[in-house]
Amino acid sequence: MGSLVLGLAVGPRIRRLAQAHDLRTVGDFLEHRYDRRVRAVIAALLWVATLFILAGQLIALAWILNVVAGIPRNVGCAIGGVVVTTYFAAGGLLTSAWVNLVQVTVKLIGFSLALPLVLGRVGGMSGLLAAAPADGTY
Numbered sequence: 001m002g003s004l005v006l007g008l009a010v011g012p013r014i015r016r017l018a019q020a021h022d023l024r025t026v027g028d029f030l031e032h033r034y035d036r037r038v039r040a041v042i043a044a045l046l047w048v049a050t051l052f053i054l055a056g057q058l059i060a061l062a063w064i065l066n067v068v069a070g071i072p073r074n075v076g077c078a079i080g081g082v083v084v085t086t087y088f089a090a091g092g093l094l095t096s097a098w099v100n101l102v103q104v105t106v107k108l109i110g111f112s113l114a115l116p117l118v119l120g121r122v123g124g125m126s127g128l129l130a131a132a133p134a135d136g137t138y
Contacts, residue, residue, distance in 0.1 A: 014029060017032075026042075027039045027042070027043060030042055057080070057084075058077045058080045058081055058084075059073075061076060061077070061079075061080035062074070062075075062076035062077040062080060064076075065079065065080070
């Protein structure tokens with residue numbers, strides 16, 4: 001729902017403003033709308049958030065390698081870092097975009113196939129809700 005609101009209402013307004021003031025990035029918009037300090041704060045927050053996302057992905061990869069292949073987590077984290085760095089260095093950002101498109105397609109197809117199977121096994125949506133704990137714990 002949020003993506004629809006963003007795409008149909010917020011996005012076009014920002015696009016018109018960007019064309020009128022020659023704004024090319026989100027940082028340009030923030031600086032135009034507020035000031036240079038807001039742009040710097042948001043850039044710092046995004047940098048920290050990106051670092052956390054990368055760390056989370058490397059930790060997840062380390063856990064997967066530990067469970068599947070018995071590799072120690074610190075070694076798995078290092079392997080993940082090398083693979084990701086090599087992957088981006090070899091293929092660049094465009095290759096990453098194509099891989100993301102393939103991943104989204106696979107996930108959508110998988111979800112489309114899994115949802116009816118799961119609902120069929122538990123007796124539909126009412127069976128799924130009945131099987132869920134009443135207090136919200138899992």
